Amino acid sequence: MTKIAPRVTIAMDGPAGSGKSTVARLVAEKLGLLYLDSGAMYRAVTLLAIQNSVEEDISTLIELVKECNIDFRDNGQRIILNTEDVSVQIRSPEVNKLVADIAKVPEIRHEIVRHQQRIGENGSIIAEGRDLTTIVFPNADYKFYLDASVKERAKRRFADLQAQNVDTTIDAVEAEISARDEKDISRKHSPLRAADDAIRVDTTGKTIDEVVDFIVKQIKTKNK
Numbered sequence: 023m024t025k026i027a028p029r030v031t032i033a034m035d036g037p038a039g040s041g042k043s044t045v046a047r048l049v050a051e052k053l054g055l056l057y058l059d060s061g062a063m064y065r066a067v068t069l070l071a072i073q074n075s076v077e078e079d080i081s082t083l084i085e086l087v088k089e090c091n092i093d094f095r096d097n098g099q100r101i102i103l104n105t106e107d108v109s110v111q112i113r114s115p116e117v118n119k120l121v122a123d124i125a126k127v128p129e130i131r132h133e134i135v136r137h138q139q140r141i142g143e144n145g146s147i148i149a150e151g152r153d154l155t156t157i158v159f160p161n162a163d164y165k166f167y168l169d170a171s172v173k174e175r176a177k178r179r180f181a182d183l184q185a186q187n188v189d190t191t192i193d194a195v196e197a198e199i200s201a202r203d204e205k206d207i208s209r210k211h212s213p214l215r216a217a218d219d220a221i222r223v224d225t226t227g228k229t230i231d232e233v234v235d236f237i238v239k240q241i242k243t244k245n246k
C-alpha cells in the first residue's frame with residue numbers, strides 16, 4: 023500500500039456509469055483511504071421517503087432527514103439507515119427512478135453535504151458523486167472528473183444488472199441514464215459539472231485498472 027499524506031482529500035465527480043464508484047473504491051483500497059459513496063446517501067434518503075410514503079410530502083421528508091442516521095460500514099461498502107442495512111434496497115429500480123428528484127431538493131442537499139463534510143474531517147478520504155469537487159470539498163487536494171459516452175455507460179450498467187438477474191434491456195438502461203443525466207446536469211442546486219481545477223478522465227474504452235493506475239499515478243506524482 024502506498025503511504026500518502028496523513029490528511030488528504032480526494033474528490034471525484036461524474037455521471038452515472040462513469041466508473042467512479044468502482045474506481046474510487048479501488049483507489050481507497052490501494053492508498054488506505056476512507057471511501058465515501060455520496061450517491062448512496064441520496065439513495066438512502068430516497069428509500070426513507072418511499073418507506074414513509076412521503077415522496078410527495080417534501081417538508082415531512084426534510085424533517086425525517088434531519089432526524090435520521092446514515093452510517094457506513096466496511097469502508098463504505100454497506101450503508102445503514104437508522105438501524106437497518108439498506109445496501110441492497112438503495113439499488114432498487116424504484117429508488118433509481120426517484121433519486122434524482124429527491125436529490126435536487128436544496129434542504130436535503132444541505133443536510134447531506136454537512137454530514138459528508140463531517141465524515142471528511144476525520145482523515146484521509148476519497149469521496150465521489152456529483153458535487154464533491156465543487157460544493158462538498160472545494161479545497162480538495164486532488165479533484166477528478168470521470169466521464170464516458172452514454173452508450174458505454176449504459177453497456178456497463180446493463181452488464182451489472184444482468185449479473186444481478188434484473189430483467190431489462192440495454193435501450194431501457196440507456197434511456198434511464200440519459201434521463202438521470204439530464205436531471206443531474208440541469209438542476210438549479212449543485213448541478214453536475216466538472217470543477218475548473220479537476221483533472222478530466224474519459225473512461226470510454228479504458229479498463230477499470232487503467233483508470234485506477236492513472237489516478238494513483240497522479241496522486242503519487244503530486245505527492246512526492
Ligand code: DC
Nearest residue numbers: 060061062064121122125151152153
Ligand atoms: O452515483 P449514484 O448513481 O448512486 O447517485 C444517485 C443519484 O444521487 C444521482 O441521480 C444524483 C444524486 N447525487 C447527487 O445529487 N449528488 C451527489 N453528490 C451524489 C449523487
